[in-house]
Amino acid sequence: xxxxxxxxxxMKVKIIPIGGLGLIGMNMTAFEYNNSIxxxxxxxxxxxxxxxxxxxxxxxxxxLKENIDKVKGIVFTHGxxxxxxxxxxxxxxxxxxxxxxxxxxxxxxxxxxxxxxxRTTKRKVVKPGQSINLGEFRIEFIKTNHSxxxxxxxxxxxxxxxxxxxxxxxxxxxxxxxxxxxLQRFAEIGKKGVLALMCDSxxxxxxxxxxxxxxxxxxxxxxxxxxxxxxxxxxxFASNVDRVQQIINSAxxxxxxxxxxxxxxxxxxxxASELGYLNIPDNTLIELEQMxxxxxxxxxxxxxxxxxxxxxxxxxxxxxxxxxVSIKPGDTVIFSSNPxxxxxxxxxxxxxxxxxxxxxxxxxxxxxxxxxxQEEIKLIYSLVKPKYSVPVHxxxxxxxxxxxxxxxxGIDKDHIFMLKPGDVLEMDENSARVAxxxxxxxxxxxxxxxxxxxxxxLRDRQHLAEDGxxxxxxxxxxxxxxxxxxxxxxxxxxxxxxxxxxxxDEARSIVEDTMENCxxxxxxxxxxxxxxxxxxxxxxxxxxxxxxxxxxxxxxEVE
Numbered sequence: 001x002x003x004x005x006x007x008x009x010x011m012k013v014k015i016i017p018i019g020g021l022g023l024i025g026m027n028m029t030a031f032e033y034n035n036s037i038x039x040x041x042x043x044x045x046x047x048x049x050x051x052x053x054x055x056x057x058x059x060x061x062x063x064l065k066e067n068i069d070k071v072k073g074i075v076f077t078h079g080x081x082x083x084x085x086x087x088x089x090x091x092x093x094x095x096x097x098x099x100x101x102x103x104x105x106x107x108x109x110x111x112x113x114x115x116x117x118x119r120t121t122k123r124k125v126v127k128p129g130q131s132i133n134l135g136e137f138r139i140e141f142i143k144t145n146h147s148x149x150x151x152x153x154x155x156x157x158x159x160x161x162x163x164x165x166x167x168x169x170x171x172x173x174x175x176x177x178x179x180x181x182x183l184q185r186f187a188e189i190g191k192k193g194v195l196a197l198m199c200d201s202x203x204x205x206x207x208x209x210x211x212x213x214x215x216x217x218x219x220x221x222x223x224x225x226x227x228x229x230x231x232x233x234x235x236x237f238a239s240n241v242d243r244v245q246q247i248i249n250s251a252x253x254x255x256x257x258x259x260x261x262x263x264x265x266x267x268x269x270x271x272a273s274e275l276g277y278l279n280i281p282d283n284t285l286i287e288l289e290q291m292x293x294x295x296x297x298x299x300x301x302x303x304x305x306x307x308x309x310x311x312x313x314x315x316x317x318x319x320x321x322x323x324x325v326s327i328k329p330g331d332t333v334i335f336s337s338n339p340x341x342x343x344x345x346x347x348x349x350x351x352x353x354x355x356x357x358x359x360x361x362x363x364x365x366x367x368x369x370x371x372x373x374q375e376e377i378k379l380i381y382s383l384v385k386p387k388y389s390v391p392v393h394x395x396x397x398x399x400x401x402x403x404x405x406x407x408x409x410g411i412d413k414d415h416i417f418m419l420k421p422g423d424v425l426e427m428d429e430n431s432a433r434v435a436x437x438x439x440x441x442x443x444x445x446x447x448x449x450x451x452x453x454x455x456x457x458l459r460d461r462q463h464l465a466e467d468g469x470x471x472x473x474x475x476x477x478x479x480x481x482x483x484x485x486x487x488x489x490x491x492x493x494x495x496x497x498x499x500x501x502x503x504x505d506e507a508r509s510i511v512e513d514t515m516e517n518c519x520x521x522x523x524x525x526x527x528x529x530x531x532x533x534x535x536x537x538x539x540x541x542x543x544x545x546x547x548x549x550x551x552x553x554x555x556x557e558v559e
Contacts (some may be wrong), residue, residue: 012426013160015196015390018440019043019059019421022396024340025082026442028059029165029198029392033158036135037070039096040154040165041077044085045442048342053461056445058086059421063438064094072134076100077167078151079107080239088115089443089450097122099132101141103150103241106271128152128182142189143182145172147213147240147370149277153186160428161195164384168200168393170210170369171376176217176242177277186383195427197386201394202371204401209375211368216336217246219365224250227332230360231296232256235306235314236336238264240370241272243336244302248280251300257286261325262304262313288324301325306337308346318353329358336366341395374405381409388432389416390425460550467549468493470541472511472533475556487511494549503544510540526555
C-alpha cells in the first residue's frame with residue numbers, strides 16, 4: 001500500500017507499556033502498527049507490604065481486550081515470574097498464541113497445565129537467531145545472558161523502523177550454560193539503523209560490569225571445601241537454573257547428596273532437567289524423606305526463601321515450622337541472592353532466627369546479578385546506535401539513571417522517553433511523541449478472586465489490622481422499635497473484653513441512650529439508626545481509648 005493512501009498516524013509504530021515501568025515486576029509492553037499488535041511479556045508483581053492478604057498483582061489489559069482482533073500474539077524474553085507469571089490469568093481474557101524459547105515455554109506450559117489452559121492455547125517454540133512474522137511485524141529473537149537460561153532480546157521490525165527490546169540481560173562472556181550474548185547480531189542490527197532501544201534499567205545505577213555467573217561457582221567450591229564437616233543449606237531464587245547447576249557441580253565434586261525443597265524450586269528444576277538445561281549426575285538428587293539416611297557432611301539442601309518470604313521453605317525452617325527439616329547448631333546456611341528492595345527487613349529477620357539456632361550464615365560474595373551494569377548498558381547502546389531511548393524495567397530511579405547514560409553517549413535529551421504505564425509513544429524516522437494514554441493499572445489476585453479486591457477492601461483490611469472491630473448487636477420489636485434484647489457489644493482486635501468490662505458496660509449504655517434518642521425522635525430508618533450508633537459509639541471510644549475501631553451495628557427485628 002502506498003504511503004500517500006494511508007494517514008500519517010498509521011505509518012507510525014506505537015509503543016504502549018502496559019506495566020513494568022516504575023516498579024519491579026509486571027513487565028508487559030504492546031507494540032502497535034496499523035492493524036497489528038504484538039505483546040512482549042506478561043509478568044506479575046509481588047504485593048507491597050500494605051496490600052494485606054493479596055497474593056499477586058497482575059496488569060490491567062483492558063486496552064488489549066478492546067483491541068483483541070488486532071492482537072497477533074505474546075512474545076516472551078525469558079521465564080522469570082515478573083515476565084510470565086500473569087499469563088494464566090491474562091489468557092482467560094485474551095486467548096492468543098504464545099512464542100518463546102524452549103526453557104521459557106517449558107515453564108509457561110507448567111503454568112498452563114496447572115490452570116487447565118493447555119488445550120486452548122496455541123504455542124510455538126522459537127530458537128535464538130530465528131524470526132517470526134506476526135501481522136505487520138517481524139520479531140527476531142537474539143541470544144542474551146541472564147540469571148535463567150534461554151533469555152533473548154527482541155528486534156521488532158515494523159514498516160516504521162526497528163525497535164530493539166533487550167529483555168532482562170547482562171553480558172556474560174563465560175555463561176554456565178549455552179552461548180554468550182550475540183553481540184555481533186546487535187551490531188549488525190545497529191548498522192541497519194535502529195529507531196528505538198528499550199533497555200533493561202535494573203542495575204543502571206551501578207558502575208562497571210556485572211560479574212560472570214561462573215564466579216559464584218568458584219565461591220561455592222571454596223565454601224564447600226571450607227565447611228567439609230557441616231550440613232550445607234543454600235537459599236537462592238527458584239528460577240536461577242545456572243546457580244542450581246553450580247551448586248550441584250560442587251556437591252558432586254565433594255561427594256554430597258542434594259535435596260531440593262520449596263514448590264517453585266522443585267517445579268523449575270524438574271522442567272529444566274527434563275528439557276536438558278540442567279545436568280544432574282546420577283544418584284545425586286534424593287528425596288527430602290531420605291535425608292535422615294545420610295550424615296550431615298554428605299548433605300546439601302537447596303531451598304527457596306532467599307528473600308525472607310514468610311511461607312517459603314527457609315523461613316519455615318528458621319522458625320521451626322517446617323515438618324521435616326530443623327536447624328542444628330553448626331549448619332552452614334548460604335544466602336545466594338541479594339535482597340530485592342523492600343525485602344531487607346524480612347531477610348535480616350530470617351538471618352537472625354537462623355543465627356540464634358546456632359547456624360553459620362554466609363551472604364557475602366555468593367551472588368551475582370542477572371542484570372547489566374553501566375558499562376554493559378553503554379556497550380549495547382554503542383552497538384545498536386538507536387535514534388530514541390526508552391528505558392524499561394525497574395523503578396523510576398533506575399530508569400532515570402539509564403536516561404543519564406543515554407545522554408552521556410550523545411543521545412539528544414528530547415529523544416529519551418521516560419514513559420509511564422499506559423503512555424502511547426508514537427514514533428517514526430522523523431518524530432516521536434507521547435500521543436495519548438490508555439487504561440492500565442494493577443489488578444489484585446487474592447486466592448481465586450481476580451480483581452474483586454480493590455482499594456476500599458484494602459482500606460478496610462488496613463483499618464481492621466490497625467484498630468480492630470467493635471460489633472453492637474440489638475434486637476428490636478418490629479412495630480414499636482423497643483429494645484427486646486441487647487445491646488451486646490462484641491470486640492475483636494480492639495480490647496481484650498475480660499479486662500475491659502467497665503469500658504464495655506459504658507459502651508452498652510451509650511448504645512442504649514442512642515436508641516432511646518432515636519425512638520423518642522421517631523427515627524425508624526435502619527440506616528439512620530446505624531449511623532447514629534456508629535457516631536456516638538465512635539466518639540465515646542475515641543475519647544476513652546484514642547482509637548478508632550471499625551464499628552458494625554447489627555439490628556434484628558422480631559414481631
